[in-house]
Amino acid sequence: MTTNEYTVALAGNPNTGKSTLFNVLTGLRQHTGNWPGKTVVYAEGFLTHNNNHYKIVDLPGTYSLYSNSADEEVARNFIIFEKPDVTIVVLDATALERNLNLALQVLEMTSNVIVCINLMDEAKKKGIRIDTEKLAAKLGVPVVPISARNKEGIDVLVKTIEAMVCGNIQTKPIAVRYSPEIEQCIEKLIPRVKEVIGDAYPARWVALRLLDGDISLFRSFLQPLPSTKEVRINACHGSAKSI
Numbered sequence: 001m002t003t004n005e006y007t008v009a010l011a012g013n014p015n016t017g018k019s020t021l022f023n024v025l026t027g028l029r030q031h032t033g034n035w036p037g038k039t040v041v042y043a044e045g046f047l048t049h050n051n052n053h054y055k056i057v058d059l060p061g062t063y064s065l066y067s068n069s070a071d072e073e074v075a076r077n078f079i080i081f082e083k084p085d086v087t088i089v090v091l092d093a094t095a096l097e098r099n100l101n102l103a104l105q106v107l108e109m110t111s112n113v114i115v116c117i118n119l120m121d122e123a124k125k126k127g128i129r130i131d132t133e134k135l136a137a138k139l140g141v142p143v144v145p146i147s148a149r150n151k152e153g154i155d156v157l158v159k160t161i162e163a164m165v166c167g168n169i170q171t172k173p174i175a176v177r178y179s180p181e182i183e184q185c186i187e188k189l190i191p192r193v194k195e196v197i198g199d200a201y202p203a204r205w206v207a208l209r210l211l212d213g214d215i216s217l218f219r220s221f222l223q224p225l226p227s228t229k230e231v232r233i234n235a236c237h238g239s240a241k242s243i
């Protein structure tokens with residue numbers, strides 16, 4: 001029987017439970033804590049499910065992906081240059097509005113996204129109700145509620161990852177629209193971007209980064225990365241977790 005290998009990245013704001021979810025999925029013990037900015041490099045571990053082999057990558061927590069810091073650059077470069085098969089954006093159910101900002105940024109970069117709403121137990125305690133189906137319809141990608149600490153919703157999440165890598169989920173990410181002036185500039189830039197870097201990267205997103213003067217991104221394009229592998233920490237002792 002053949003085994004397929006896929007990469008799944010966990011992105012999200014600091015302190016949303018990415019490392020807790022990583023540990024549940026991989027059976028590893030990436031250290032977690034309740035203060036922000038803890039994961040400064042990324043960790044990787046493995047999960048095997050239905051003969052599919054997944055490399056799970058725990059990215060640093062960031063509020064945005066504009067390369068304002070080393071953490072943001074690591075997370076952004078991984079999504080753009082390593083092109084994970086699935087990017088899971090982990091959101092805090094008790095701070096959804098603030099967290100959705102990062103989800104929208106990821107949706108500008110890739111369409112292989114699952115939005116995972118964590119800390120559902122906390123939200124329940126606070127009387128917060130989230131219409132995940134409506135949110136999924138608005139965002140154009142699957143939305144899965146979980147409680148990573150209580151290991152709730154993990155089987156649905158794994159099934160959703162599997163469906164996405166098998167091509168059984170067609171996503172249609174919401175496209176954030178900017179002011180008419182910016183949209184005009186984007187329209188002008190997209191053909192030039194495609195001419196220079198081809199189809200390897202999301203042209204609209206690259207155009208937006210150009211307009212924002214994101215020099216570090218263009219350095220990365222010219223000098224194919226100070227390899228992200230250099231900043232990896234190896235969390236993969238022991239055997240891969242099977243679910």
Ligand SMILES: Nc1nc2c(ncn2[C@@H]2O[C@H](COP(=O)(O)OP(=O)(O)OP(=O)(O)O)[C@@H](O)[C@H]2O)c(=O)[nH]1
Pocket residue numbers: 012013014015016017018019020021031032033034035036037038039060061062118119120121122146147148149150
């Ligand atoms: N109540 C509750 N707490 C959770 C849940 N998942 C994670 N936590 C807690 O949230 C805190 C932060 O969890 P981490 O997994 O370290 O969060 P992170 O997103 O990896 O944080 P950074 O690496 O700093 O970005 C820890 O105290 C966890 O125990 C959950 O489902 N419910």
Ligand SMILES: [Mg+2]
Pocket residue numbers: 018019020032038039058061
């Ligand atoms: Mg972490």
